[in-house]
Amino acid sequence: MRIGLWIEEEGLRIDEVGAAAKAAEDSGIDRIWFSQRTGWDALTLIAGATPFTSTIGFAVGVVPIYPRHPMALAAQALSVQAVTGNRLTLGIGTSHPHMVEGMFGLSMDRPATYMREYVEALGPLLSGEPTNYEGERLTARGHIEIAGAEAPDLILAALGPRMLETAGQLTGGTMTSWVGPDLVESYIRPTIDRAATAAGRPQPQVVAAACIALTDDPDATREWIRERFGAAGDMPAYRAVLDRGGKAGPEDTAVLGDESAVAKEIQRFADAGTTEFVFCPVGTPDEHERTVRFALDYAAQQ
Template sequence: MRISVMIGEVRGPADRDDLLSQATAARGLDGIWSAQALGWDALTTLVLAGGHAPGVPLGTAVVPVRQRHPLTLAGQALSIQAATGGRLTLGIGAGIGAMTGAMFGLPADRPARYLREYLQILRPLLRGEPVAHSGEFLTAMGTVDVPAPAPQVLLAALGPAMLRLAGEAADGTVTWMTGPHTLESHIVPRITAAASAAGRPAPRVVAALPVCVTADPDAARARIAERFAMAARVPEYRAALDRENAAGPQDVAVVGDEETVARALRRLAGTGVTEFVAAPLGDPAEQQRAVELLTGLAGAAGDRRSS
């Protein structure tokens, strides 16, 4: 299992210097990922990060697509590929339905059908091919002329329909707030079966969770419960939390001292996850402890893979 890190506002308020510092500290890890929330643009963040972590793979986890036409997103993604030397993995998702409607006034129904059609347009565009599509949800006519390799595309998928789509039409999935039991018994087998049935390679399964290396785990879990309270309420995450018998994000977060966190990552590695993405939380000292631990674990895992 590869070990990577999230940078940006998912870890707390972040300015440019914070992003660059987080990216620099991630040089010894297997990847740098950026989420699309309410502030920094996820793809632009990776351009900044890429210059301060040479050679480190980059990914979005994830870009909601309802408000980005596939022609627009393909142009952005290929521009990032060209700017960073082909290091991008493009994680996309339908977005949280309540936010899509309330913030953008866009429909959020039939997300799996919408994303299937979106991928039918996006993937040819990422390969530099022209599209002429007029479908149920989208119209797209044109091409994107940016000389860069097509990035792999991962789909945010938690439910059966979306996992089937991710296995059939994407390169894998990226999850958030999903615990080890759910990953092992639901996410990994469903997407793997879908990819196999479609004759596709084994999918990537990228699992992202909050991490806090701390001497006060109870306080850390209380902070996580408060900060990510919305995830305990929206249907997209509530179903995954229920599968884990978790009251909220605090129960699936990876929290504790170095040995406790290392043990939790070993458990995740046994679920079939191919990459773990940590979102370090806490005060600066706690976040530094987390990054140092993750870097050591990533180095040890890399040594095992190369031996």
Template sequence: MRYGYYLTEKKGPDPIGALRDQIAEAAADGFTSAWLSNIFGLDALTTLAVAGSQTPGIELGTAVVPTYPRHPAVLAQQAMTANAALGGRLALGIGPSHQMVIENMYGYSFDRPGRHMKEYLDILLPASRGEHVTYTGETLKADLTLTTPGAGFPVLIAALGPRMLKLAGTVADGTVLWMTGPKTVAEHIAPTINAAAAEAGRPAPRIVCSLPVCVTDDPGAAVSRANEIFEVYGRLPSYRAMLDREGAATPGDVAIVGDEKSVLGKLEELERAGVTDFVCSVFANKERTRNLLIGAAKG
């Protein structure tokens, strides 16, 4: 299992410079990848292209770029540009986001996200390889060829339900998970996506799993703190469904907390479940937690 690091957007006069330092530090510490969310702050692709271009070697991923507000060819062009700036180190994580965001905030319809994602990938994937795309779906159309440099990078879907997981296994390169514990990965995520890839004759897909992590001698307090920070994810339907599968009442119940031995045991459980890349979201006791994760990343 490879180890990645979740980047944190900082407030201040130079947020991109702060992320540049985080990426360089993650690379120096032995993490194989660094990931940035795309919510309402910095644009993740633009930021990674700028902040990550000076640190070679480490993969840089988005977790994740919402699809509905962007035509797939436009996102392909932006991702190819970022990948060119990064020398071919981009991992493009995409997802439909959530109904409350897409409909209530952006004003788009969130109707049938599974259909939307299939049509989106039907355009995005060939366009991002520099191929000519002629496509007419129920909701999306394209007839173009991109000449943008930077073609060819892994595309991962924020796939949690069966239909999305099958798409992630049959046409994309894997899935990016959040708030999804080891039981759910072992019993639902990994079997579904791996079976889809095998049936399609494709290589085993990546399962990129990110969870909150804290090394501590007071796990109860850490769980309470995680519930404060990540409370909203317990109310979003897609994540709520994964928490319910896990038997977790709150987001804090899937956080990886405990002393060094306990945390290492939980990381090993994720690897046995089928996680290929674990992305650490360190939320408390940062120095102690990061030291353990650095050791795990270096093997």
């Protein structure tokens, strides 16, 4: 199982992000992950952090598809591939109604259907092939060609059965949120594997991102997570997967405790079929620092 590290980029300058990326590379972290939120553009941030590193992989988890036409995203992603020396993993997702409809004023009708059309249009473009795609919801005609850029790994933020089917049939895998090892083993892994097998594709990646904290007071840290991320439990896609896993809220999916307890839980993810575990350090400043140190040490020992 690979080890990834999510870098909290909010409030950081590019040199600070670059220093964090270099420390992760030196410790053996496989990929650095960034989120697309309301600050840094994640793909531009990756391009800016690249000169501080030489070998580590970069990933965005995830780029929301609704504000970006497939041709525009393909051009940006392939540009970043060229800049990074082909070290990019491109994660895409539908985002959530409060953003797509509330912030962008766009319709989020039938998101699974739209995502499938989007991936069908995007795939050839990322491979440098011309496309003449016309679906029910989306049209893409043209060709993106950038010298030296290979098709990046494409993964899909998939939690529902139809999204997992699209991920297994058309992409390299999925990245999960608010999912524990039991649900990876019982639902995520078998669902996406069936789809990939039916399509004649190799076994997909299952990238599990989890809030994680080295802490002496798990209950207090769990409350810290509830206060900051509890609203995610009201978002339809997250609510559905939390219910499927029998969790009241995001705080119940966190990996918390001392070094031994955290290491055992990470091993449970590996045993469940996770191909990459992404540390998302949370908690107080001291807990965050302790967790990042643990992540770097853990990766170095693998």
